[in-house]
Amino acid sequence: MRCKLKRRKKGVAGFYEEIPALILIIAGVTVFLISVVHVVSLYLSTVNQENIQDECYSLSRIVRSYDKIMYNGTYSMNPVSGVFDIDKIRNLTNATVLKDLHSTKKFKITIEDLENTTAKWTFGTEIPTPRPSVYAVETTSIVLKDKHDVFHVGRLTVEMW
């Protein structure tokens, strides 16, 4: 009888001793798996972000050489990318920009004359609110021909989502 009782106690004790160990194993594996999931999701979101950033950058380079607003167009003997004519920008329509600049994603182009704060032109699509989670922006320095032999410092911003 005494012997049986002992065995039971041992059995119960043995089973309950395993529970803290099991909890620790489950906790450890869970923490590790959470970390792995975080790394994988971070990697995927970074790849997405990098892709859209690259596409945004490519579009900003295309806009810098966009024939319809360049001071010296691509048919000129001396085309210089990033040098825009303000008169050409004024005459440019949003429909022309959307037709000429193809992109798989939505974009917004802003051209600012930094020496004349009222001179600002936007083309493309308006950014929805709240701002999309996958979003890229590229800013580049440009120069805007205002009048004959007068060139202003400007800024070209391309946003993509």
Added chain:
Amino acid sequence: MRRCIRFKKAQTALVDTLLFFIILSVAAAALYVVAEKYIRNPPSTQFVHETEYAADMLTTTLMSTINKTSYVSTSGTTLLIYDVSVQKAIEYYLGFYANAQNMPGSNLRNAIEKKFELAKKLEYHYAVHAAISGTNRILFLSDTIPDATAADMNAGLSKIPAQRTTAINYLTVPNINEPVPITLYLWRAT
């Protein structure tokens, strides 16, 4: 005696799992830190874009024009100039450097400096350096040293952080046969 042995066994199992838990936690933390550091901001793309931005900024700023400024010629007379490109203004600055009036604080230098200030992005600091070798003619502009003295200009390059992006262009300075390099340095404001 038997009880004692069993007790020891149980403790060993718990210690083993505790060790397992610690190792997994450390591995998870290491994975998290490494991912945050290397995956979130890949440095290569940033570097390419910054180099391109520096080249664009230098080219476009040199092309932009200064509405009205003045410089002091070799004869000592103050000459007004209108709608002169920044590149031409720097060439005048270096060409007529011998005149004290064209030194830091002059109209010409301030006008050039304003243009670079306007062109740079807020998240960057900049410095511009152009020097004619074998002479004391130096142009050094930087937003971190707003009113650079002659001594600052000489020591200027050593004040630029090593982690920076550069762009180079060339100037044609009056009475100097060789093209004079002008360098723009950009670095992130911390």
